[in-house]
Amino acid sequence: MATEYSGSGDPARSMALLWRTRERPSRKAAPELSVDRIVAAAIEIADADGMAAISMRRVAQRLGVGTMSLYTHVPGKAELVDVMLDAAYGEVAVGEHSCQDWRSRLEWLARQSWDLYHRHPWMVQVGTDRPVLGPNAMARYEDQLHALEGLGLSGIEMDAVVSLVEGHVEGAARRSLEAASTQRRTGVSDEQWWQARAPFLERLADAGRYPTASRVGTVVGAAFGSAHAPEHVFEFGLRRILDGVAMLVGQRCTEGDPD
Amino acid sequence: MATEYSGSGDPARSMALLWRTRERPSRKAAPELSVDRIVAAAIEIADADGMAAISMRRVAQRLGVGTMSLYTHVPGKAELVDVMLDAAYGEVAVGEHSCQDWRSRLEWLARQSWDLYHRHPWMVQVGTDRPVLGPNAMARYEDQLHALEGLGLSGIEMDAVVSLVEGHVEGAARRSLEAASTQRRTGVSDEQWWQARAPFLERLADAGRYPTASRVGTVVGAAFGSAHAPEHVFEFGLRRILDGVAMLVGQRCTEGDPD
DNA sequence: CAGCGTACCGTACGCTGTACGAACCAGTTA
């Protein structure tokens, strides 16, 4: 029922945590708890039961450890979520796309994110207050920018394109995952859910208030029966976006070379 | 610290709430509480202090009423959030764009949403489990589809374009608002925040791990000083997307006329 | 051995959403 925010708290502490630059590696030989173990446990819980299931008590329980022990290694829940995110970003391979054209590179990266979000649905449920700026998130950003180099785009344009594509992936993934998760959680299929609402909608649609929506809604609803529709919506949007970027790149190529 | 989900709970009850189709108009002449009064109070709180500040106790307090009285009119917090969203969507004017070309219409709608999200920043903090399907949300959807009619796009394509544009607006608005809100909340400007992290980043960038990112990051960071950068990112992405959609529309226009 | 810093954790506080049942009260029926 509740998602977490990220990015509040002392910046230095937060960065030290993300980059694992703790001053001393501990006196004790083997401190049985560690940031990595905590994060791993939290991710397991989130993978299984969603972001709403993440609580300090629950994470501690899974580790067989007192709740407050977590606070020795992690300043608080918000920071834990930050590290969870960065750890997840660390799963995607980096620098594996250098030998193709920019469009294939961007597509590859977008599909990588799409897959990542589907592997860890909780990632699109966090409302970040700030970009996470951990090592893996930065490596990915670096990778994304790298895919756009040599096209004559300015730095600002490169950043804007990356965030445009990444934003699309996140949005499409969110819709895709929401449909799937609610279906699982409530045991109600998309079709059934829609049918349950249909009486209301039809009564109002008959009154002619939403002619286009009811026509399109019916078509889309029918198409959603065929399981993979969200993926098609993702691919469709990606194609449109890359077409638009291609137009910009074409423009820039015939110009001089800024920045 | 916590966002709410929406769309859980009995469908019929939920729809009845959104559409205000209560069976009996009450025995008592003037029941001092009502869904509208509750929603209005909740929106006031969310506008002022963000989604995290919304709690049943707080809403009740603002209305000078016992906490549990709310539950007479609203099944629970999730449903309240649904109605808040639909009420907010009701703020945007509908059907005011019919006399222009499709591109201007989509731009107008996108900017309308952009403004709406900036008027009610909490809207982009809700993780909806399902589309809200209230009267105002549907009217808006109808409006958006209507803007795309007569271009030869299929129903599925129209839906995909709408969700592509709307997804971009939401994502861009989220980034814009996050920057602004954290700035306000922590009293730390974007520049200052970046500077606080700079020592860490520079140490790592000097090691040459993120050459592109640090170059671009510097440029973007500098540009963010000029206040309205998020708006430019929004406009940039919108232009690219509409360029891409235009290519599709061009294709379809030279073809036959599918549904 | 003493001293100290760290890891661990039990308890407690103030917050959350909401289930339950009591109290009240207007209008309907006997």
Add this chain to the structure above:
DNA sequence: TAACTGGTTCGTACAGCGTACGGTACGCTG
């Protein structure tokens, strides 16, 4: 008039949350 009905209001209570605080146990350094 009296009893009943069904809707509104709300006090209390419970389970769960994040985490501040203080205490304990232990290994390393002096």
